[in-house]
Amino acid sequence: VLTVDFDGYLTPEQLAEMEELTNAAFRKGQNIHIFFPSEEELKALDFRSKKELKGKVRIVEFPEADICACCGTHVKNTAEIGSFKILSSFKHRGGTRVEFAAGKRLINYINMLLRESASCVEQLSAKPQEISGALKQLYSEKNQLAEKLSKKSERIMNLISDSFPSEGKLLFVSEPELTPFEIKVFCNRLAEKKNFESILVLSEQAEKKLFNYILFSKEPNLAALSRELNKELNGRGGGKPPFVQGSFASSEEEIRKAVETKLG
Known part of the structure; x- marks a missing residue:
């Protein structure tokens, strides 16, 4: 060309x-x-x-x-x-x-x-002149499937959240392969339903060798605490209190220990 x-x-x-x-x-x-x-x-x-x-x-x-x-x-x-x-x-x-x-x-x-x-x-499985129509149908089916999966994911999150205590100082939750959006929805739901001072929702992304997270906390110095955690756990991210989010390139054990030390 x-x-x-x-x-x-x-x-x-x-x-x-x-x-x-x-x-x-x-x-x-x-x-x-x-x-x-x-x-x-x-x-x-x-x-x-x-x-x-x-x-x-x-x-x-x-x-x-x-x-x-x-x-x-x-x-x-x-x-x-x-x-x-x-x-x-x-x-x-x-x-x-x-x-x-x-x-x-x-x-x-x-x-x-x-x-x-x-x-x-x-x-x-379409004729050459039917490719655009077949793709349109495929995307329509994809969106319908995504909607069904979203509803199922919501029901699963509700069931999991019901299994946790109602209140406490720190709630540490680890669920694998959640999308950043699902992590946010999950943490928001827990913050609404539970009475914890801090809630950390963590999800391992195995292919990327890191954990995505979102942290809810009533801690007044959450922004500074977030920077400390990122530095300690090889992380990145931030946000507007009472929520901060990002990723940690550390093990789950190291993340749990660091968060419990600062918020537990």
Whole structure:
């Protein structure tokens, strides 16, 4: 994939016109004119150049399309390029960057898309023209499943929270593989239902070799205490009292000991 940058914004209609005009120029099969004009001839030429040029200048002319100063390699005839396709465009440094492919690069790009499409067709059990609809259905089923899991998770949290004492100084809870959102919901529920001065909900993320946590505490200096725990337990995070959250890269035993020492 190649890119070219333009000054200003290009509309979809302008891009479509650019693509059509480029392909039309290729289809004409016109010979490329490469020449070295004299200094006087150069002054009379209307050509593209990024800077002021002096001395011997090589001019490349694509008939009815473009004329520019260039020392690069070019085809002899526009038909040699084949086809041209704009792949995408987006704002870039106050202008528009256009991504495109042509000739063999375009064929290679299309072949790559076809391989990806074939893989999607196989995995989704859908026809090529039905991929977007199949994906929409898949995301709908995913969201429905996520909603069911959320409700089940809520019921499980309620059952677990009911198994804990009603009050005390410190409640230490460790449940594996909870998401940060689930940890927050769990801690909030415990803080609402139980009468503890401090509640720590901890969840091991085995793949990352750390524990995510959220700490509720009536401790007036919770922010300073959170910084101390992070320093001691190789942690990171913070928050607004009475809640702080983050992660600890330490063992559960080390975390329990540190928290109990400061809050137990």
